Amino acid sequence: MPMDAERSLQSAPTETSTRQVAAAPIQLGEDRWKAIVEQVKDYAIFMLTPDGFSASWNEGVKRVLGYEEAEFLGQPGWYIFTPEDRAAGVPAQELATAARDGSCNDDRWMFRKDGVRFWATGIATSLWDDAGGLIGFTKVMRDRTDEKRHDEALQASEERLGESEHRLLTALAAARMGTWKWDILSNQETFDEGLNQLFGVGPSEQLKTLEDVLRRIHPDDRDAVALAFSHSAGTGADLATEFRVVRPDGAIRWLRDHGKVFYDQQGAAVSMAGACVDVTERKQADEQLRQAQRMDAVGRLAGGVAHEVNNMMTAIIGFSDLVVDTLDDSDSRRGDLNHIRRAAGRAAMVTAQLLAFSRRQLLQPRVLDLNLVINELQPMLVRLLGEDKQFAAHLQPSLWSVHADRGQVEQVLINLALNARDAMPHGGRLAIETANVTLDDAYATRHSATVIGRGAFVRLVLSDTGGGIPEDVQSRIFEPFFTTKPVGQGTGLGLSMVYGIVKQSGGFIWVYSEPQQGTAFKVYLPRVDTPADSGSPAPPRPAPRGRETILVVEDDDMVRPLTARLLGAKGYTVLEARHGLDALESLRRNREVSLVLTDVIMPEMGGAELARRLAALYPELPVLFMSGFTDDEIVRRGLLIPGSPYLQKPFDVHTLALRVRELLDARAEKSPLSP
Ligand SMILES: Nc1ncnc2c1ncn2[C@@H]1O[C@H](COP(=O)(O)OP(=O)(O)OP(=O)(O)O)[C@@H](O)[C@H]1O
Ligand SMILES: [Mg+2]
Incomplete structure (x- = not known):
């Protein structure tokens, strides 16, 4: 025998004797047993005859069911069942079950004498004599209404909580939001489903620590985010930060993150929690707006410079023309003057392009059929492309008219075609396409409402099969003097001019490009209802004279x-x-x-x-x-x-x-x- 047990036996003799007593059958007289039972107040304990009439009573019956002894004895047991249960035959079923199985658990709404219902938990047990005859049943029941109500309230509030949680989750999903919690002490991160989706975390994955999370953040934003977290954790300041998430498929989304710090009773920061919202679209709209503003600013500058230079160029060109006319055909200075004249001509071209970009040239718009303009320009475009490149035009019949300057529209086509040619040094294909399109609100929201309009437009698309434009370059191609071509081969004014002309004509332009796949420029010009003027401009005539x-x-x-x-x-x-x-x-x-x-x-x-x-x-x-x-x-x-x-x-x-x-x-x- 182990030491402990030995000691406890010696030191606790009373315990041993209690156990012995419990093990022996108690010889209690029926009267005394009855007296004990009668005094139990919290439980109704009574007996039923085999056919279900009450055969005993205790204090508990009074308290739980409301019957005095005299009223209770001899009445049918089904009195205490609710009318519905009575109608459904529950009282008889219960006794039958108890008779068959020995006992029957019984948790249900019961009926007090005064008609008040109460929630009872109880058990009915069958009693048999030695010969196997059914003597009757005992029933023990307790009023658990309070607990039942409490349970129900709890369940209801859980259901409500479930409902409001569901509502919250739906709202979070609709707002493309997700929530997180970070346990500072254990460095444990918890993401909700919404945030997993924003981060592109797969079903079998989990971002467990702050470092796991940081690894999913764009390398350029990572340090700032880490700093923001440690600053908040250290100072208790609210977290507010924006960063890019790189999803496993390479897609980049901008998230805005707000968080709060939580403390323990000693005032130490223990955890942080917050929510992220996807702000990618807003960021893109901001960027488009910023770009448009930048273009405006550059445009004002360029326009101002061009204006100043123009008067000087007018003088240089004009005076050269005057001097040339005074010289003999054999005079060698004619050649020199022609150089001056040509250089000035090129300078004038640059200023003209700058003016076009800054939307400060005077357009002479007419109602145009773009298909006609393209058809008439086609021979020139084909020549310009060269023999190793194909040209295809897909022109929508009954194209709507636009209101634009014909010469400027030609400039747009020529510049875009020249760029396409340069992008396909080893051959390829340039396609020009026209179409009537109606831009709806959805299109405008997908882009930035500040940059484009909605309504009816004629769309002109020039697409090539060239090398494409890298994404980081795309945002700059319309800027004046932006070029990727070697010195002397491009001034970087072509697209700025195109941009200015399109904008000044009330339209807008987009570029779509995939590296190695090609580039498409889409120009949208607003539709006008008047039919197009026919015919092309008159051919040039020799400079005439006069005496007026x-x-x-x-x-x-x-x-x-x-x-x-x-x-x-x-x-x-x-x-x-x-x-x-x-x-x-x-x-x-x-x-x-x-x-x-x-x-x-x-x-x-x-x-x-x-x-x-x-x-x-x-x-x-x-x-x-x-x-x-x-x-x-x-x-x-x-x-x-x-x-x-x-x-x-x-x-x-x-x-x-x-x-x-x-x-x-x-x-x-x-x-x-x-x-
Ligand atoms: N179709 C295209 N394919 C590939 N890159 C293009 C295309 N169109 C334009 N680009 C890029 O955009 C840049 C700017 O074009 P833009 O027409 O403004 O100037 P440029 O062609 O370089 O010079 P310029 O037109 O003044 O002779 C080009 O240098 C080129 O990098
Ligand atoms: Mg160009």
Whole structure:
């Protein structure tokens, strides 16, 4: 025998004797046993005859069921069952079960004498005599209503909790949110299902520690996130951070994370919990907006520079033209001047492209059928592509019309085709496609509502099978002077010009590109309902001459005398004025003027105001505007009347002579009697 047991036997004799007593049958008289039972108050304990009538009573019967002894004895046992159970035959079934199995557990709503229901737990046991005859049954039952109500309340609140948790989970999923908890002491992370989805964690995976989580975060954001967590854990400050998650399939999503720190009773930080929301779309919209703003800023700068340079270029080109005309054909200085002329021409091209990009060139829009423009340009595009590249056009029949400047649309096509050619040095295929499309709200939301519109558009797609544009480059290709081509092979102005033209025409442009697969530029121009004007522009004519008197109004002291001399060289008599008031004064004295050529922005009185005065004073007198700088703003502010005859600076003598002659002839046709 083990030592312990021995000692306990010796030291606890009373315990031993108690056990012995319990083991022996107790010889209690029936009366005493009955007396004990009768005194039990919390349990109703009574006997039933074999046919189910109550045969005994105790205090508990009074307390639990509400019957005095006299009332209770001899009444049918089914009294205490609810009407429904009685109707269903429960009382008899219960006794039958107890008779068959020895006992029957009995948890159900019961009926008190006063009609109040209570939740009873109890047991019915069958009693047999030595000969195997059924003597009767004992029933023991207790009122457990309070516990039952408590259980029910608990269950209901659990159900409610389940419901609200379900609601919460649905809301989290709808908001594309997920929650997390981080136990700081054990460095244990817990993600909910939503967050697992945001992180792309598979069903059999688990991110267990902060380090596991950090490994899924974009390398560029990882340190900042780790720092944000340790800062919050260390100082108790709320966590607020944004980062990119790299999913296993390589997809990148932006998440915004807010968290809180929790403390123990000693005030030590023990855990953090928070929620992440997917903000990828918002980030993309922000980025598109930022890019558009950047383009605007660069556009203003470029436009300003181009404006300044244009007047100088007008002078360089014009004076070279003048000097060339004075030289003999054999003069070697002709060649030198031609170099100057060509260089200035290239500079003028750059400024023209910059003006196009900054949406500050004056468009001369007409209602166009893009299919017609493409068809007429096709021979040139094919030539430009070269023999090793195929060309295909898929043009939608009955294409809607657009309102755009034909020459500018051609520039868009040519620039996009040139880029495609350069992207396919070893051959490939350029496809041009047109289609009528209606952009709905869903499309606009998928992109950024700030950048594109909705409604009816004509879509023009140019797609090539070239090398594609890497994603990090795509956001920059429309910037002026952005090029990946070797020095001398690209200025990086092609796409900026395309961008400016499309924007100024009320449309928008997207690029889609896959490395090694090719690139597609999609241009959307708003639909107009008017049918397209037919026919292409008239072919160029030789620079004509004339003998009329022309008033040149220009504040620039270089451009004014130059223009005067260019016109003089074509046979015209020229008068000069520095601004609108000056011009009106000059006209009062010289009634023989046949045409006014005027700058737009000048001190004292600008071109538009001058034109309005002239319309009142000399309605027959044609006015031709010239400017290096016009944009929507100028037209909107009434500085230039839309649709007015207009000459873009810098111009050469040929263009100047053509425009002047055109206007003079138009006027002569209208009123052949005027001088
Ligand atoms: N179809 C294309 N395929 C591949 N890359 C392209 C394509 N179109 C444009 N790019 C890229 O965009 C850059 C900018 O194009 P953009 O037309 O503005 O300038 P560029 O062609 O380099 O010079 P420029 O047009 O002034 O001669 C190009 O240098 C090239 O890297
Ligand atoms: Mg280009």
